[in-house]
Amino acid sequence: MSKDDFILKAEGLHKSYRMGATEVRVLKGVNLNIKKGEFVAIIGASGSGKSTLLHILGALDKPTKGVVKFEQRDLSRFRAGELNRFRNRMVGFVFQFYHLLDELSVLENVFLPTMTGKSIIGWFACRRQAKNRAKELLAQMGLTERIKHKPYQLSGGERQRVAIGRALMNEPRLLLADEPTGNLDSATGNGILDVLETLNRAGQTIVMVTHDERIAQRAGRTVTLVDGKIEHKNSNNL
Numbered sequence: 001m002s003k004d005d006f007i008l009k010a011e012g013l014h015k016s017y018r019m020g021a022t023e024v025r026v027l028k029g030v031n032l033n034i035k036k037g038e039f040v041a042i043i044g045a046s047g048s049g050k051s052t053l054l055h056i057l058g059a060l061d062k063p064t065k066g067v068v069k070f071e072q073r074d075l076s077r078f079r080a081g082e083l084n085r086f087r088n089r090m091v092g093f094v095f096q097f098y099h100l101l102d103e104l105s106v107l108e109n110v111f112l113p114t115m116t117g118k119s120i121i122g123w124f125a126c127r128r129q130a131k132n133r134a135k136e137l138l139a140q141m142g143l144t145e146r147i148k149h150k151p152y153q154l155s156g157g158e159r160q161r162v163a164i165g166r167a168l169m170n171e172p173r174l175l176l177a178d179e180p181t182g183n184l185d186s187a188t189g190n191g192i193l194d195v196l197e198t199l200n201r202a203g204q205t206i207v208m209v210t211h212d213e214r215i216a217q218r219a220g221r222t223v224t225l226v227d228g229k230i231e232h233k234n235s236n237n238l
Ligand SMILES: Nc1ncnc2c1ncn2[C@@H]1O[C@H](COP(=O)(O)OP(=O)(O)OP(=O)(O)O)[C@@H](O)[C@H]1O
Pocket: 017, 018, 019, 024, 026, 044, 045, 046, 047, 048, 049, 050, 051, 052, 053, 211
């Protein structure tokens, strides 16, 4: 396999938080490779550092030590503008509590990432296309009838599908999901996993964090975070 097949490589990641005089060591040398087109679940107990790791992989946070390479480029060498572009265009985030904006409609929430970082003129030039893409994504999520609703007028499962639509708006190379079903009953959660599975079959690379073994089983590969390190479950894992 050529090294180009890796979309993401984490090497020797450490993360510590300083709490007064004490240092909380959360990640203690995480190595993880993600191939293009994979659907990987990161599983681990509450407090094991799953969210911390996911945030570092998506450049929302920085490691204390170690390297994250996205398509062979070291994220720590990105300038501020490049990092913002990376967060906005290369990765899409889905969170447990959706993080939708209640003042905006469902449609506006989905196309928001395309507005971000654009001048008024720039947005004016592309807004029709962006709105059409947002409508297409919402149709794909089965939400055509809900585009004018506000997030608080939706069920949990519908909110999460809006959040997935928003995460996909800029066609990210990598989708990062932190407990995407954590706030949903199991039937609704399964619906969200169906959406993720369908996206993955169409080629979307996904890294999902969960503390639930059954949810992790829906991914193509599972890795476990134990004592600050990744414990690879299957022998053929990277
Ligand atoms: N900003 C912070 N300052 C200090 N400690 C932190 C900070 N963020 C996280 N921690 C600590 O790091 C550890 C890992 O937190 P993290 O949120 O990554 O865990 P998690 O595996 O996602 O847990 P959960 O399954 O409950 O979401 C926890 O013990 C937490 O208290």
